[in-house]
Amino acid sequence: MVQFSIREYRPSDQHVVMSLFKDGIFEHVYPAFFKAMSHPDHIGVALSISMAGYVLGGSSYFQALLFGSAWAGLIYYCCHDIYEGYMMRRQSADMADIQASYLENPDNGFWVAETDINGQSKVVGMVAVTGKSSELAQDAGDGSYGEMCHMVVAFSWRRKNLGSQLTRKALDFCKERGFGRLILDVSSPQTAAISLFEKAGFVQTSSHRNTHANRWFSNLARINQNINVKYKLEVVCEADV
Template sequence: MAQKNNFQCSIRPYMASDRDSVISLFRFGILEHVYPAFFKAMSHPDNVGIALSFSMAGYVLGGSSYILAFLFGGAWAALVYYCCHEIYDGYLRRKLDMEMADIQANFLDNPVNSFWVAEVEVDGQDKLAGLMAVMGMKCGPMSDMCDGWNGGTVDVASLEGSAGEMFKLVISFPLRRKGLGTQLTEKAIEFCKEQGLSRLVIETTSSHIAAISMFRKLGFVQTSSHSSTHANRWISKLARISVIRMEKFL
């Protein structure tokens, strides 16, 4: 049964007619973290020092040229941005080729998985407001599909048969801070309880500060953190993106 909130939002299972809107929101929900990750990486003392060193080198080599100083420093910032973009864009491409390639088969046709969308009425028409999916760990093949941020299979050896993993939670930007993320997460928790799972696992990145705060308020605890992603280790090192794993016992 659809759930309602005070701005007339409903949560229901995914339908084939949702695909284009879901893919668009899913893409936005991942790539929106590129800029926050970039600014966070560039604020690190090491990157600040390197950027200033490059700027100084440009200034000296250019004969006291402020233009070359700016270009040299900007080149380092551009490299860091590329690394951040490569991590999120690579993750997006992988998910679109795997789980998101056939939402019906990968989520709704499997009894231990599910995919929900949230809608809000705008000018008399329903508009996609958010999406969320859960992949249960009761079936071995599904644990092979859920590959996480590091490009390899998620370590579910101790979780198989007892845990669910939140595949992704995305809220449309204009509709944030209205409690929708909390409602969707509670929906995932309810689903996992109905499936007899003992805990819900979430993986996110350090740039997703608001989501991490929300999960903590809902009783999730951080169980691990690492900087290993699917990308080349130097790309991961320069991007300085940490993968945060959080769990809630049900």
């Protein structure tokens, strides 16, 4: 069994944390692209465009392939733009100064996971929680709640229970702060993450396509937010289980 140590973020972790953050965002581009291209609508469009290229090119298979590839390239660009836009927004917001954004606010937290590699500690995962105040009782319940973000586990260290340990750290923090629940946003291509959170007791409460990207890009990429599906966990935060 691999042993992990989860501790609070330190300024010296900035370089590796930012690397994990970028890798964790961009790794969703290809799954999003393949998921979008497998949709019947996109398959139909790609075939129609390829057929048009074939006819316009005088029965040219090359032209058919070129036209179909152009459509696939557009879908890939939409997927990439959505995730890149998200990354850049966070880099200019909370990730620009993790110390001020998380550690200097008692209702926020940012942790990294370390493991020993050849006698040296290496950061291989991270997670953050931001405390929120309920604005609408019917939407968020009484009191405050936590929002989990930046959950990333380095690729070679997955399937070793680290994701569950980081989730538990976030839940324990919420209980300590007296939060009524923990929510998070996760994109629809993140099937492994969704499975992990469902096993932890999260339930889906909403789905939308508000990616803050161009509306047409969101529609073409067909990324739900399922890009943000909202999950909540009320029981674990309110009582020990």
